[in-house]
Amino acid sequence: MREEGGWTVRSISGTAATKTYRCPGCDQEIVPGTPHVVAWPAGDDEETVERRHWHTGCWRRRV
Template sequence: MVTPVQPYAARKRYACPGCNGFIEPGEGHLVVVPDDYPDLRRHWHRACWFLEQRRRHGR
């Protein structure tokens, strides 16, 4: 499950697993929760998640 986070809702700094960088407070991004592992929430840059999807699905 992927949930967009609006800039105003981003109040903390998060680590992005896609680029090992940080998502700064106030930056819009995505929260990704695996259906099977609801505890494994991850915050991603939009661009990083997009690239990850392409990687997973090949090409």
């Protein structure tokens, strides 16, 4: 995990990505097997409702 601009960010490998999520950056699905990142406000618990799954490229463009 790392901190970026007020967010805690964790990279998820393709093998660990087992569910479908919707990326808030592009509003497209992140399908199982797709490496991506999970981000939540720094200082919050990882289980916060503010946690979101992002395509890696969408996250990079956001920050």
